[in-house]
Amino acid sequence: MADVQTSLYQVIQSLLESKKYSTLRDMLSTLNPVDIAAVFQDLPELSLPLLFRLLPKELAADAFVEMDEDAQELLIKGFSDRELKDVVNELYVDDAVDLVEEMPASVVKRILQQTSPDMRKMINEILKYPEDSAGSIMTIEYVSLRPKMTVDEALQRIRRTGVDKETIYTCYVTSEDRRLLGIVTAKSLLLTPGDARIEDIMEDNVISVNTFTDQEQVALMFNKYGFLALPVVDQEDRLVGIVTVDDAIDVMTEETTEDIEKMAAIVPSDKPYLKTGIFATYRQRIPWLLILMISATFTGLIIQSFESALAVVPALIAFIPMLMDSGGNSGSQASVTVIRGLSLNEIEFSDLPRVLWKEFRVAILCSATLVAANFVKLLLIDRVSLQVDLVVCLTLFCVIIIAKLVGCSLPMFAKKLKLDPAVMASPFITTIVDALALLTYFAIAATIIGL
């Protein structure tokens, strides 16, 4: 909860207690709907319907959209049919779809009953696209123009129909059969003489996405091109909707959180941390903990099989954590860098040789530095024998190189195999590198000390 919200919360609480409803109404009307939603969610459930009814109609609908699903459900259950109708008919189609997707079936039934037939048709249209596709996040409320219109006619059309459109700043020029011919920005409409024809001023090399394009790719296109909206076409190249930049930003944040969670061995969830119940959080975390615990058993087995050797030179045991951790950290650095590059489309599978060659050289530099520091420390501070020092340093050298190469290549192979590269991050890499580090350690020890 941010500071501003905390103080707002207190003001609203005290106005509510002293029943100063008209002051409350005036104050709420000056707020941004996002802030209203944030504060309302934190207030006692009982006061929510009362406060909501104080809001002017349009602001109420805008704030409603921004609330979390628990608050929305609570409000809808308290609404009369009339109130529900008012809110639902103020929604943009994409927000209505989100609502329908999140509410339990009984609530959805009531919502759809209060929705105009047109709106219901549009909602069903969008609901049929797969989750996380461009189709599922688009809106179908855009401004369409015809190529033969003049700029004045286009502006008139915007004035007539614009109020219900999610954006009027990019207009879409379509043919009779809804094929996308070009786009015209509101800026060029405003800066061009009124008698110019749309077909003469439109941009006709339009970048669009398909209804089935993954939402992550859609978000990346906004990132790359700096668009305010992106048209979505169907398999026959007909315009079916648009994605606006605010929705693309939501997707970006959501997908990045998902990546970060996967990198930390967490099964992603789309709820904020503090809103997730402890069983849900447990279910997000336990699968990878179990898998990784069992994998770590192999590392234990390796140690076990060298127990007798360790008994001969017990000094070797003390360096196991350092070797495993340094390997794990080196591998994580490489894997996380590559995973981020892959998800920003900066790296592709065809770059593998370049990446391996680069990581190899970086690994040589890193391991040389670490080995130098370690060699001196082992001799002067730990005062181990030169033989042990050599074993540890040589192992460290090899482990860093192995870790970097494994770390950078596994995410790329995962991508190639259409698996999620983000899973190949620290925890997974660490487990593999641990085992490799120990095998290397004992092999080198056997050679040099002759165990």
Added chain:
Amino acid sequence: MADVQTSLYQVIQSLLESKKYSTLRDMLSTLNPVDIAAVFQDLPELSLPLLFRLLPKELAADAFVEMDEDAQELLIKGFSDRELKDVVNELYVDDAVDLVEEMPASVVKRILQQTSPDMRKMINEILKYPEDSAGSIMTIEYVSLRPKMTVDEALQRIRRTGVDKETIYTCYVTSEDRRLLGIVTAKSLLLTPGDARIEDIMEDNVISVNTFTDQEQVALMFNKYGFLALPVVDQEDRLVGIVTVDDAIDVMTEETTEDIEKMAAIVPSDKPYLKTGIFATYRQRIPWLLILMISATFTGLIIQSFESALAVVPALIAFIPMLMDSGGNSGSQASVTVIRGLSLNEIEFSDLPRVLWKEFRVAILCSATLVAANFVKLLLIDRVSLQVDLVVCLTLFCVIIIAKLVGCSLPMFAKKLKLDPAVMASPFITTIVDALALLTYFAIAATIIGL
């Protein structure tokens, strides 16, 4: 390099070799400047100036902005003064500032010589703001309106001055002394009768940021409110510039990459992976590797001091990796979740008790599951003694709980101390948890087995 770019690259290469310049020109003119920049960067350096000169003037400037600094420097060095002037004067001020910040001093001197005095003044204005502040990413090319204007007058003003503005979709209503009074969107200008007064239709509860607001906070506000632009005011509340959503998206991506790098013990860089030289990558990675290697020494010391105990019950050694890894993974899950929550402003320091209580309960569930699985496995598969089994399982139980509590609280304390929470991620947590895990292990072993 994306697939589309690869094929574009080949087409351009072959047109270039067969000297079909006019075809090349026609083809390039249909492309988005972002794609032109991407392909040009991958072409042989020698052909860059030639290709650039084929582009229509405005497209050339747009593509120039999208190129990386190496390509920009190369082009500028080949430009005549005339050409440089043409490009520079097509730039928006914020892009010109980026250019000046990235080029070496000698190039900057040439750029400023070819810049109009007005533009030079604006560039210097922005350059004085600290790096990563709202002031440093804003543009000062916005549409300003006066409260007493009518809608028609406002539209006329946009038609007259709009072509050079970064956005005309949000207009800023200011007083004589440049104080920000309100905002009007192009949408409301288009949908309101022409004789209405601006002061009557403007939104006067404006959310703005200060020139010194951190750019990450600016980006979060776009994320939260879905704005297309955000006004930037100075200490006296005078409007000095605006940040547009495309720049906010760049900041978002950049800051997230930085967070992810820090979480993987990498010193952040703002260059894409494949563009970073090996020495630069080495310098990003070696500091944390060294620090963490030295910290891991403490873990080694703990093992060393228990060497005699381990010699008595050597079976205990084999479970060290499993205990350390499970602890590390549990801690990482908690820390990464909290770090992400902190950077999205979903969690604040005041939530610490809630977070600790939640993590404690999740930890109990996770450790109970892991211990159950482990207890059975140790008895049936590893066939250790019940005593050893008890020691391992009890340690595991404690380690998971310690790891979760340490993992969730360290990032929050870091934030409170104005340090970067992202540093308190997997590698750092792992090192701490490793040491705590071993101390717990040996303490429990001493108690139960009586070493």
